[in-house]
Amino acid sequence: MSAAAKDPAMKQTNTxxxxxxxxxxxxxxxxxxxxxxxxxxxxxxxxxxxPFCGVFLTEKRPGVYTCRLCGLPLFHGGAKFExxxxxxxxxxxFADGHLKYIQDTSYGMTxxxxxxxxxxxxxxxxxxxxxxPTGERYCINxxxxxxxxxxxxxxxxxxxxxxxxEVLRRGRAVGEAEPTSTIASQAAGSPQPD
Ligand SMILES: [Zn+2]
Numbered sequence: 001m002s003a004a005a006k007d008p009a010m011k012q013t014n015t016x017x018x019x020x021x022x023x024x025x026x027x028x029x030x031x032x033x034x035x036x037x038x039x040x041x042x043x044x045x046x047x048x049x050x051p052f053c054g055v056f057l058t059e060k061r062p063g064v065y066t067c068r069l070c071g072l073p074l075f076h077g078g079a080k081f082e083x084x085x086x087x088x089x090x091x092x093x094f095a096d097g098h099l100k101y102i103q104d105t106s107y108g109m110t111x112x113x114x115x116x117x118x119x120x121x122x123x124x125x126x127x128x129x130x131x132x133p134t135g136e137r138y139c140i141n142x143x144x145x146x147x148x149x150x151x152x153x154x155x156x157x158x159x160x161x162x163x164x165x166e167v168l169r170r171g172r173a174v175g176e177a178e179p180t181s182t183i184a185s186q187a188a189g190s191p192q193p194d
Contacts, residue, residue, distance in 0.1 A: 020098070031069050039144075048124075049142060061147075065094075066145065076090075079138075089137050089140070
């Protein structure tokens with residue numbers, strides 16, 4: 001169990017209490033019917049899209065990346081970085097428990113495959129050669145993701161209700177005060193370095 005999972009305040013901030021129960025067989029069939037051929041190959045058959053082709057490669061807006069199949073938030077836009085690999089890359093997942101890690105020994109390599117923890121759809125792999133703060137590189141297929149810009153409602157593909165289908169509040173630790181920049185800068189008596 002990670003430090004975040006042990007701390008109730010941190011856990012609440014990070015997870016927003018998403019319902020992680022898997023879709024029923026009927027729901028899964030309905031969601032899968034909505035995929036095109038390439039999405040089906042990557043999400044359901046553990047395929048990999050061609051590098052430098054993904055629609056989210058140059059996406060830089062703040063927001064949330066969700067599972068293309070079931071709509072579960074998997075990454076924050078703020079965790080995205082330019083890896084140069086040709087696939088969207090992130091330094092950390094949206095929250096504990098939203099990704100499942102599986103040892104993958106295909107193609108003569110030992111890698112860690114990541115799938116959506118709720119529906120099992122293939123997302124990509126995680127490597128230990130990422131930048132700070134985590135040192136991890138989550139290398140993800142664009143077709144495995146959908147993007148919700150800040151201020152727009154999240155998808156709710158499984159009719160689970162809030163926080164899905166709603167605008168996600170920006171995470172703030174429980175009990176943490178709103179920023180008081182005016183007071184802080186007056187107290188300091190000089191302009192703050194930016
Ligand atoms: Zn999913």
